[in-house]
Amino acid sequence: xxxxxxxxxxxxxxxxxxxxxxxxxxxxxxxxxxxxxxxxxxxxxxxxxxxxxxxxxxxxxxxxxxxxxxxxxxxxxxxxxxxxxxxxxxxxxxxxxxxxxxxxxxxxxxxxxxxxxxxxxxxxxxxxxxxxxxxxxxxxxx
Amino acid sequence: xxxxxxxxxxxxxxxxxxxxxxxxxxxxxxxxxxxxxxxxxxxxxxxxxxxxxxxxxxxxxxxxxxxxxxxxxxxxxxxxxxxxxxxxxxxxxxxxxxxxxxxxxxxxxxxxxxxxxxxxxxxxxxxxxxxxxxxxxxxxxxxxxxxx
Numbered sequence: 001x002x003x004x005x006x007x008x009x010x011x012x013x014x015x016x017x018x019x020x021x022x023x024x025x026x027x028x029x030x031x032x033x034x035x036x037x038x039x040x041x042x043x044x045x046x047x048x049x050x051x052x053x054x055x056x057x058x059x060x061x062x063x064x065x066x067x068x069x070x071x072x073x074x075x076x077x078x079x080x081x082x083x084x085x086x087x088x089x090x091x092x093x094x095x096x097x098x099x100x101x102x103x104x105x106x107x108x109x110x111x112x113x114x115x116x117x118x119x120x121x122x123x124x125x126x127x128x129x130x131x132x133x134x135x136x137x138x139x140x141x142x
Numbered sequence: 143x144x145x146x147x148x149x150x151x152x153x154x155x156x157x158x159x160x161x162x163x164x165x166x167x168x169x170x171x172x173x174x175x176x177x178x179x180x181x182x183x184x185x186x187x188x189x190x191x192x193x194x195x196x197x198x199x200x201x202x203x204x205x206x207x208x209x210x211x212x213x214x215x216x217x218x219x220x221x222x223x224x225x226x227x228x229x230x231x232x233x234x235x236x237x238x239x240x241x242x243x244x245x246x247x248x249x250x251x252x253x254x255x256x257x258x259x260x261x262x263x264x265x266x267x268x269x270x271x272x273x274x275x276x277x278x279x280x281x282x283x284x285x286x287x288x289x290x
Contacts, residue, residue, distance in 0.1 A: 051281025097222030103172035
């Protein structure tokens with residue numbers, strides 16, 4: 001009986017030691033990584049073009065020119081990280097809400113009037129139905 | 143006295159220009175979902191689709207909420223939930239070659255689609271976070287800012 005209790009105590013002691021070692025290793029591993037404060041991702045425009053963004057602070061500056069690349073910032077005096085690739089699926093998850101809330105791209109209609117008149121030229125008159133249709137599609141006239 | 147007035151005149155005109163720029167809306171809201179508020183001159187206003195936003199406004203979203211802003215140069219910024227965006231400055235006067243779009247994302251997520259301003263004056267479009275400044279040259283990007 002005494003031997004069994006001793007064995008059980010030894011086992012519990014070994015488990016708690018392993019737990020402490022695990023926590024210490026975890027702290028050691030994570031202490032080298034500062035918390036990411038900002039994440040900035042460059043993506044392709046709707047027309048397929050890609051521009052560029054520069055992320056800068058007191059620690060330095062990094063420029064992104066390749067779509068689906070990411071820069072992380074851990075502090076205002078620490079240089080932004082080097083750009084690295086990120087999967088489209090990750091972008092879609094991280095920014096799902098703000099992507100969904102994007103206002104639709106504006107549509108521009110140009111109207112021309114007859115000289116010295118408030119009458120529209122024939123071509124411009126035909127745009128009116130298009131304007132109303134576009135406005136209705138966007139629930140703009142509700 | 144006449145000389146004093148002539149010296150004063152440029153400052154009066156400048157002050158009037160600044161006031162009129164601040165009075166003009168920078169754009170308006172679209173796709174509002176959930177709780178979206180605008181802080182303006184110390185007052186808190188409930189936002190709706192079509193609500194105008196002005197320089198010095200702060201737009202904030204609650205949990206499970208989001209909103210889009212379309213600016214007068216067709217730039218678009220949309221915010222995810224629990225976000226806070228300060229609209230610091232917006233000047234879009236192509237005829238006078240005056241351009242400035244300066245916003246600050248305090249927290250949350252934002253997606254930015256550039257408009258005419260970045261084409262006409264790329265250095266005039268800046269988004270700031272508490273840790274960095276983002277300069278744009280005609281493009282689309284996303285930002286996430288975590289609170290301390």
